Amino acid sequence: MPQRPSPYQPDDPAVRIRNVRAEQVRVGDRFITRHGTPSAEVKKLGVISDSFGTPALVEATLASGQKATIAYGSSIRVHTSAPAPQLSFDDLQSLPVEPESPEAVLLSIAEGYPDEPRVLEPTAGLARGVNLKAGAHLEAIYELAQLFVVDLDDRASAWRILEILTELPFDGNFGRWKWVESALALAAFMAYDGGDLDAAERYSAALRQTDHEESDPVQAKLTAELRQRQLDEPNLFDREIHRAVAARNPRTEREWRLQRLSTLLYLLAHGGSRTLDADELRRRIQHELKTLGAPGERPAWSAS
Structure with a gap:
């Protein structure tokens, strides 16, 4: 997880x-x-x-x-404490990109959000050159896709961004893979939610491929037991969220809720567990999306 x-x-x-x-x-x-x-x-x-x-x-x-x-x-x-630079879509248009490249995809999406700094700022960093071997770039791409689902209620754009990640194969680096894994889990949920059950299963199967990477039989058994415990007793950050609510710190609450959402999506892509079945996970995911503000009114924390 x-x-x-x-x-x-x-x-x-x-x-x-x-x-x-x-x-x-x-x-x-x-x-x-x-x-x-x-x-x-x-x-x-x-x-x-x-x-x-x-x-x-x-x-x-x-x-x-x-x-x-x-x-x-x-x-x-x-x-x-430095003020954020004032960035416009015109600034992005001056960046040279290859047609059909990840950079071109991101710029074409940003064109529809010329006054949205939460889209323009990460796009500006990525459009200068996406390195799909850099964990920080994979993280930024996933978080941008998550923004379009959670805050902007634009799943069409989210799909285009997720496609940059969901086609990447596992290269043995779990530090990078966790962002591809998160993208696959989000894609599986969106496909299921959109009625494409075959696609949902393909994304889930791609996420689960690393469950069988261990070749040593003894180590494989231990890893499987650990994974099952993580599925049955997931950390859903209840304590951290309650603490942030009590402290009236909506920004921190939001960060923890996004982590909870990612965990729920991961669990769902595994088909649920002995403690949380798929139906309960989908209910909780919809609750988190509603709480985070998509679709519907955005909470105060969504303004940067």
Whole structure:
């Protein structure tokens, strides 16, 4: 079952977590680590050029004394108080893309949302070049598809985005595969919900293919037992959601609910379990979609 880092949210409402290009990192920003927590503040920045004088790396010195290097032009998640750049669809149109490429698909979808920063900002990062071997890019593509289902109620666009991921084969890297797995689970639910039961089963079967990757019989048995426990006793983040509600922190509540939704979709793609059958899972999924605001009125947290 896909497990993600706990959704960190800053206490200060003026502070945001966003993807920025390496050269846009500012003094005072904090990097978001792989565990989902912020690093020490950036105290100093410098640019390292390659042998031909072209900027190659951004070097950041943190308050802790630690140094971090980021490839020039690449994207990184930061905890920042810097205002989001004003981005328009005209800015995206200037990016060169290959016809029928993932970048072209994303740009054509963004054309229908010229005033929606939640679409334009991730598209801007991805349209500069999608790397299907980069987990961060797979995550961004999945989260964009999820946005179209949960917030924008545009499943046609969500399908086009999901197709970028659902055709990818398992390459042995579970860190990357979890995002393909999440895309397959969402696609299976949408296909079933749209009445295409054959497609729903194909997506579910593709998701389950890694259940039998272990070749050692003893290890395979242990893995199967662990998987069954995860299916029967899933973490649906009840405690975290209740805590966020009690603290009146809708942004954090939303992040936990999205994780709950992904878990429910994963369970459904496995046909349910001994504790939650398929019908109950579909009921809970519809409840989460309604709570998150699709379709219907958007809750306050959907405004970034």
